[in-house]
Amino acid sequence: xxxxxxxxxxxxxxxxxxxxxxxxxxxxxxxxxxxxxxxxxxxxxxxxxxxxxxxxxxxxxxxxxxxxxxxxxxxxxxxxxxxxxxxxxxxxxxxxxxxxxxxxxxxxxxxxxxxxxxxxxxxxxxxxxxxxxxxxxxxxxxxxxxx
Numbered sequence: 001x002x003x004x005x006x007x008x009x010x011x012x013x014x015x016x017x018x019x020x021x022x023x024x025x026x027x028x029x030x031x032x033x034x035x036x037x038x039x040x041x042x043x044x045x046x047x048x049x050x051x052x053x054x055x056x057x058x059x060x061x062x063x064x065x066x067x068x069x070x071x072x073x074x075x076x077x078x079x080x081x082x083x084x085x086x087x088x089x090x091x092x093x094x095x096x097x098x099x100x101x102x103x104x105x106x107x108x109x110x111x112x113x114x115x116x117x118x119x120x121x122x123x124x125x126x127x128x129x130x131x132x133x134x135x136x137x138x139x140x141x142x143x144x145x146x147x
Contacts, residue, residue, distance in 0.1 A: 011141055014134045021127045028120040035113045042106045046099060049081075053095045 052061075055077055062070040082090050083098040093101070 008141065011134070011137045014130055014137060018127065018130050018134055021123050021130070024123045025120065025127065028116055028123065032113065032116045032120065035109055035116060039106065039109045039113065042102050042109065046102050046106070049095050049099050049102070052081075 052075060055075060058074055058076050060072055061075050063073050065071050078094075080092045080094060081098055082092050083101050084090050085101065091101075
C-alpha cells in the first residue's frame with residue numbers, strides 16, 4: 001500500500017511540474033510573439049525614417065494614424081519628428097537622433113528575444129524529459145490498480 005502511495009505522490013509531483021512548465025511555455029510563446037511584433041514595428045519605422053531622410057524637397061506623404069487610417073501630410077526635409085522614449089514619454093528630435101533611439105530599442109528587443117528563446121528552449125527540454133517519465137509512472141500506477 002505504501003508503494004502505491006509513493007507512486008501517487010511522485011505522479012502528482014510530475015503532473016504539477018508538467019502543468020507548470022506547459023503554462024510557462026505558453027507564456028513565453030506569447031512574450032516571444034509580442035517581442036517579434038515590436039521588432040517588426042521598429043524595423044518598419046527605421047525603413048520609413050531612411051525613406052524620409054532621402055527626400056530633399058517638400059513631399060506629400062501618407063502618415064498612418066492607426067486602424068488603417070492614413071493622413072496626407074506635407075513633409076519638409078529637416079523637420080523634427082516625435083519619437084517615443086517609453087509608453088508615456090515622447091521627444092521631438094531629428095531623424096538621425098530618432099534612428100539612434102530606435103536602434104537602441106532594437107538592440108534591447110533582440111536581447112529580450114534571445115533570452116525568451118533560451119528560457120523557452122529550457123522549458124521545452126524539461127517537458128521532453130518529464131513526459132516519458134510521467135507516462136511510465138501513470139502506466140505503472142494503472143497496472144498496480146488493475147492488477
